[in-house]
Amino acid sequence: xxxxxxxxxxxxxxxxxxxxxxxxxxxxxxxxxxxxxxxxxxxxxxxxxxxxxxxxxxxxxxxxxxxxxxxxxxxxxxxxxxxxxxxxxxxxxxxxxxxxxxxxxxxxxxxxxxxxxxxxxxxxxxxxxxxxxxxxxxxxxxxxxxxxxxxxxxxxxxxxxxxxxxxxxxxxxxxxxxxxxxxxxxxxxxxxxxxxxxxxxxxxxxxxxxxxxxxxxxxxxxxxxxxxxxxxxxxxxxxxxxxxxxxxxxxxxxxxxxxxxxxxxxxxxxxxxxxxxxxxxxxxxxxxxxxxxxxxxxxxxxxxxxxxxxxxxxxxxxxxxxxxxxxxxxxxxxxxxxxxxxxxxxxxxxxxxxxxxxxxxxxxxxxxxxxxxxxxxxxxxxxxxxxxxxxxxxxxxxxxxxxxxxxxxxxxxxxxxxxxxxxxxxxxxxxxxxxxxxxxxxxxxxxxxxxxxxxxxxxxxxxxxxxxxxxxxxxxxxxxxxxxxxxxxxxxxxxxxxxxxxxxxxxxxxxxxx
Numbered sequence: 001x002x003x004x005x006x007x008x009x010x011x012x013x014x015x016x017x018x019x020x021x022x023x024x025x026x027x028x029x030x031x032x033x034x035x036x037x038x039x040x041x042x043x044x045x046x047x048x049x050x051x052x053x054x055x056x057x058x059x060x061x062x063x064x065x066x067x068x069x070x071x072x073x074x075x076x077x078x079x080x081x082x083x084x085x086x087x088x089x090x091x092x093x094x095x096x097x098x099x100x101x102x103x104x105x106x107x108x109x110x111x112x113x114x115x116x117x118x119x120x121x122x123x124x125x126x127x128x129x130x131x132x133x134x135x136x137x138x139x140x141x142x143x144x145x146x147x148x149x150x151x152x153x154x155x156x157x158x159x160x161x162x163x164x165x166x167x168x169x170x171x172x173x174x175x176x177x178x179x180x181x182x183x184x185x186x187x188x189x190x191x192x193x194x195x196x197x198x199x200x201x202x203x204x205x206x207x208x209x210x211x212x213x214x215x216x217x218x219x220x221x222x223x224x225x226x227x228x229x230x231x232x233x234x235x236x237x238x239x240x241x242x243x244x245x246x247x248x249x250x251x252x253x254x255x256x257x258x259x260x261x262x263x264x265x266x267x268x269x270x271x272x273x274x275x276x277x278x279x280x281x282x283x284x285x286x287x288x289x290x291x292x293x294x295x296x297x298x299x300x301x302x303x304x305x306x307x308x309x310x311x312x313x314x315x316x317x318x319x320x321x322x323x324x325x326x327x328x329x330x331x332x333x334x335x336x337x338x339x340x341x342x343x344x345x346x347x348x349x350x351x352x353x354x355x356x357x358x359x360x361x362x363x364x365x366x367x368x369x370x371x372x373x374x375x376x377x378x379x380x381x382x383x384x385x386x387x388x389x390x391x392x393x394x395x396x397x398x399x400x401x402x403x404x405x406x407x408x409x410x411x412x413x414x415x416x417x418x419x420x421x422x423x424x425x426x427x428x429x430x431x432x433x434x435x436x437x438x439x440x441x442x443x444x445x446x447x448x449x450x451x452x453x454x455x456x457x458x459x460x461x462x463x464x465x466x467x468x469x470x471x472x473x474x475x476x477x478x479x480x481x482x483x484x485x486x487x488x489x490x491x492x493x494x495x496x497x498x499x500x501x502x503x504x505x506x507x508x509x510x511x512x513x514x
Contacts, residue, residue: 002050002060004052011027012024012027012050013027014048016044016046016062022048024074047091047094048060048062048063049061049096051097051098054102055102057073058073058075059071059072061094061106063091063092063094064090064091065090066090067090069091069106084118086116090110091108091109092109092111092148093109093148094107094108094109095107095108095148095149095160103120103122104119105152106120107150108148115172148161149162159171160172206223206225206481207482208482208484208494210255210485210486211255211264211265213279213280215280216240217235218234218487220232220233220484220500221265222494223251224249225250225251227248227250227269228242229243229250229253229265229267229277230242237500237502241283242283243265248270250267250269252267252269252296252299253299254300254311255301257303258325259307262278262326264276264277264301264309264325265277265278266313266325268299268313269295272291272296272315273291273296274289274296276288276325276328286326289313289323289328291315293315294316296315297346298313298314298347300313300346300348302358304356308324310325314343315343317342319335319337320334320346322375333375335370335375341362342363342364343360343361345360345361345392346358346392347359347394347404348394349395349402350402352401352418355371355373356371356373357369364383366382366384367381367383367406367423369423379418382416382423384416391407392404393439393451395441395465397417401418402417402418403417403418404416404418407453411430411433411434412428412429412431413428413431414429415451426466428468429468429470431453433455433457434457436453436454437455438454438480438481438483439452439453440452441485442485443488443489444489447488449465450462450464450465450505451465452491454483454493457479458477459473459475459476460483462474462505474503476493476501478501480501481494481495489504490502490503491503
């Protein structure tokens with residue numbers, strides 16, 4: 001975690017384990033012999049910096065998960081000064097530097113994006129009064145900072161640089177006024193895609209879904225263009241395995257449970273077929289549901305109280321198929337949209353009379369509602385007025401009101417409510433920048449319904465699902481293209497270069513800046 005060379009050529013290496021001690025080696029000597037520093041056994045060291053002062057004294061700064069940073073004299077094997085505390089946050093980066101006049105400066109970054117710097121003076125036995133904050137802590141970014149670099153400039157100003165977990169670099173001069181500034185030309189994590197050894201395919205996540213599995217609990221699943229479905233623990237991110245397709249890339253996922261509680265996973269790609277798994281039984285594909293032509297444009301697993309669970313799939317040519325997830329056979333006769341109707345997406349929603357409806361959106365922006373039981377249209381078609389309405393999400397608001405939210409190439413979001421047998425527009429909101437990459441409905445932990453829109457420019461916006469009020473904007477620092485609510489208050493996002501990110505959303509989002 002830290003490496004430094006003394007003027008006389010001595011080289012020091014420091015490392016810390018999450019479940020063990022902090023050790024320091026002096027390279028050039030026997031590497032099997034390391035000096036062990038005994039810290040509080042209840043804390044975990046998260047950041048280290050080893051320095052050799054002008055006097056030749058090697059020192060080590062260690063920041064832990066309780067927000068405390070300690071400085072050690074490695075030759076005398078003793079603690080220097082008092083521990084410095086930045087309360088309530090894990091230390092993620094630490095840096096110790098000596099100025100030309102032998103004054104010391106110590107800086108840390110924490111998991112909430114703060115940069116903190118102290119002037120320690122020249123005395124190795126500083127106390128709380130001598131350890132002077134150079135400036136009050138300033139948040140650099142709305143995400144955790146990792147690593148830290150610090151140096152004294154020629155004009156004796158102190159300069160610090162740190163990087164967020166999303167790859168944006170911030171530069172800060174503690175003696176100046178103002179917040180830390182991004183480095184000119186700062187970049188996100190899309191500079192290079194990760195490639196897994198031996199397979200040659202970058203893990204581009206195109207869709208997300210969640211399902212409860214008997215052995216693993218709540219599981220988050222992603223699919224990618226290499227035809228792989230990855231399973232992760234929804235709480236910890238632990239990988240549970242990979243399902244592999246023999247039919248090309250995947251770009252859609254849907255999951256649910258049969259009436260007897262059996263989990264079902266369905267996926268589709270560029271071709272005209274849907275592949276179905278029982279994820280609790282392993283990676284072997286159970287069956288394939290084939291359409292006659294086109295490609296699968298919409299996919300959903302429809303769970304109905306008191307009725308069998310079915311898989312609903314629609315191809316680009318306008319044919320909707322309803323299939324038994326255990327046999328792949330048609331659960332009932334499908335239906336065909338008008339010949340000039342090219343399906344863009346599909347969603348399933350429960351209506352107040354207990355009917356399960358299938359919503360289809362067309363490239364022209366027309367929304368149609370079909371009865372899942374009869375295949376007949378319910379209500380009149382609605383022109384949503386959004387060309388290529390690729391995003392369609394449906395759910396139920398409090399008091400059982402069905403809602404459907406659409407977005408397309410235009411920079412708008414629209415919510416439609418089902419009232420008196422017809423769909424009526426509830427609200428429409430213009431987006432301030434680019435169209436939405438993904439739109440999902442969910443709830444906060446207190447049950448308030450919200451809508452999350454994800455944008456290519458790297459922002460996520462949270463809207464009140466009933467009124468359309470913009471509650472909060474999160475600058476993600478990277479581009480994400482798909483999202484799903486894992487549970488109330490927790491949403492997962494994925495993108496081509498950004499991996500998977502989970503966010504915990506709390507009640508009272510309106511007006512918050514963090």
